[in-house]
Amino acid sequence: MVVQSQRVRPTLRTIAAETGLAVTTVSRALANDVRIAATTRALVQEAARRLGYVPDRAAQRLRTGRTKVIQLLLNLDHEFLGFTHELISGLSEALAGTGYSVTLFPDILGSDRLSAVRQIVESRLGDGIIFNRTEPFDPRVRYLTEQGFPFVCHGRTEFTVPHPWVDFDNEAFARIAAERLISKGRTRLLIILPPARYSFAQHLRWGAVSAAKAHGISCEIPDQISLDTSDVETLAWLRQRLMQPDRPDGIICVGEVQALAALGAISDAGLSVGHEIDVVAKRASDLFDLFRPRVDTMLEDLRLAGRSMGEVLLRAFAGEPTGGLQILHQPETEFR
Numbered sequence: 001m002v003v004q005s006q007r008v009r010p011t012l013r014t015i016a017a018e019t020g021l022a023v024t025t026v027s028r029a030l031a032n033d034v035r036i037a038a039t040t041r042a043l044v045q046e047a048a049r050r051l052g053y054v055p056d057r058a059a060q061r062l063r064t065g066r067t068k069v070i071q072l073l074l075n076l077d078h079e080f081l082g083f084t085h086e087l088i089s090g091l092s093e094a095l096a097g098t099g100y101s102v103t104l105f106p107d108i109l110g111s112d113r114l115s116a117v118r119q120i121v122e123s124r125l126g127d128g129i130i131f132n133r134t135e136p137f138d139p140r141v142r143y144l145t146e147q148g149f150p151f152v153c154h155g156r157t158e159f160t161v162p163h164p165w166v167d168f169d170n171e172a173f174a175r176i177a178a179e180r181l182i183s184k185g186r187t188r189l190l191i192i193l194p195p196a197r198y199s200f201a202q203h204l205r206w207g208a209v210s211a212a213k214a215h216g217i218s219c220e221i222p223d224q225i226s227l228d229t230s231d232v233e234t235l236a237w238l239r240q241r242l243m244q245p246d247r248p249d250g251i252i253c254v255g256e257v258q259a260l261a262a263l264g265a266i267s268d269a270g271l272s273v274g275h276e277i278d279v280v281a282k283r284a285s286d287l288f289d290l291f292r293p294r295v296d297t298m299l300e301d302l303r304l305a306g307r308s309m310g311e312v313l314l315r316a317f318a319g320e321p322t323g324g325l326q327i328l329h330q331p332e333t334e335f336r
Contacts, residue, residue, distance in 0.1 A: 010051040018047045032097060045097070068099050070313065071126035073107040073116060075133060080256050080284040086302035087154075091130070093303075094310025100127075107131060114139045121149050128313045130154070134165070134199045150316045152309045152325070155199050164316050164325035166308045168300045170200045170254075173331040174207030177252040177280035178219065180296055180335060184278050186250030187217040190241075192234070192258060194227040201227075208252060220248055227254050231261050238265035242277075253281035256288075263291070282331070298331040305329065 012030075016023045021044065029036045029044035030053075047053075072091065074084060084104075091102055103126065105116060117140045120126055127150065131140060134155030141163055144151045152164040178189055191208045194201040205221065212219035225237050241247060242265055253259035259281035263273070271277050272293070279295040281288065284302045288295065308327050316325060 010048075010053040014051060015044060015047050015053060018051065019043055031099065066127050067124060068101065069126040070095070070100055070102050070128045070130060070310075071105045071120050072102050073105045073113075073129060073131035075107045080300075080302065081287060082285050083302060086284060087306040090303035090306025090308070091310045092306075094307045094314065098314065107133070114143060117143060121147055128152075128317065130309050130313065135197055136199050136202070138199075150313060152312045152316065154305060154309060157199060162323045162326065164312050164322060166305055166312060166327045166329070167200075168305065168329050169331060170203040171207035173282055173298055173300075174204045174252060175211045176207075176331060176333060177282075177296075177298065178208045178211035178250075179215075180280050180333075181250035181252070181278055182211065182215050182217065184250070186278055188246070188248045189217065189219040189250045189252065190248035191219065191221060191252040192225055192227060192229075192254065193221055194254065204254060227258060231257050234258060234261040235264050235268075238262055239268045242266060242269035242271060247277075249277050251277065251279045253279060256281065256283055256285065259283075259288075259295070263295070283334075294336055296333075296335045298333050300331065301329065 012023050012026050015021075015026045019026065021029075021040070025036065025040065026044050029041045030048060032041060070091075072088070074087070080086075088102060088104075095102065105120065107113060107116065117129060117131075120129055121144070129144065129149065129151040130153070131151070132154035134141065134153050134157050136158040138153070138157050141151075141153060141157050141159060145159075145161065145163055152166060154166055156165050156167050157163070174191065181189055189208065189212055191204065193204055196202075208219050208221075222237070222241075225234055229237075238261060247269075251262050253262050259279065262279055262281075266273060266277055266279070273279055273295060274293060281295055281297050282300055283297045284300050288297050308329070312325050312327065316322070
């Protein structure tokens with residue numbers, strides 16, 4: 001009987017022997033310690049790659065108390081078709097070479113959203129947390145701040161004490177969208193908002209309503225449906241609304257799914273974009289390049305958001321003061 005020998009798993013000592021460096025130097029170089037010369041870090045990282053070195057996370061956790069895991073809390077239904085992919089791609093770019101991995105933790109919007117955060121903190125399931133859909137006085141932000149646990153959220157709150165966040169300027173988006181429609185002679189605007197509990201619902205409302213008031217026109221915000229209403233229900237409601245005599249002649253769409261429902265309802269109602277009605281939509285992909293008729297869009301760069309959140313969290317890990325850990329991204333207009 002022939003016994004096949006198993007390949008010995010490379011360790012820090014293996015890399016040290018390969019490079020002629022001390023084990024402590026190898027360890028610090030793999031952790032990307034800036035106190036180690038860049039050439040030495042590159043040498044060690046190349047040796048680790050060549051030897052197939054994989055960190056022993058269990059040993060790291062026992063030695064440092066760190067899991068090298070970041071928990072990403074996300075609801076799985078989004079207004080953008082590629083939301084999760086783009087956000088994780090950007091986050092992965094920011095964390096490349098740091099040794100951190102990302103675990104996706106479902107965020108159920110209708111449940112107790114604080115319980116998931118407590119579970120992660122109390123069970124030490126990660127070194128940091130990223131989450132979205134913030135509320136003005138979000139209990140998760142309050143809890144994590146009190147615990148001193150590193151986090152960054154996609155969205156702002158109204159707490160006076162600063163905390164790490166990355167956000168898209170939804171107020172600017174809604175204001176610019178309304179002004180674009182008004183410039184085309186539209187006087188009866190419609191915007192379907194997220195549920196009122198979320199911070200970005202307020203920002204969108206302020207932007208659209210303030211622009212409409214400044215020009216003395218109306219801006220309809222329906223109570224019957226929201227951004228989280230199913231696409232089938234949204235399509236049905238919009239179709240019925242667009243068949244009424246006082247129908248809106250300009251629609252602001254907060255996401256790609258909502259925009260597709262709006263375009264479907266416009267067609268079903270026998271209307272034409274650019275003639276009886278106009279649309280401005282927020283997008284996060286190239287989806288609208290494939291659709292006809294074309295509509296005005298504004299980009300929310302979700303990959304940039306993910307990358308920024310990763311960078312902010314790493315800065316929080318490094319002990320940077322919280323007051324400087326806020327980033328507000330502006331919409332990129334793409335008007336026809």
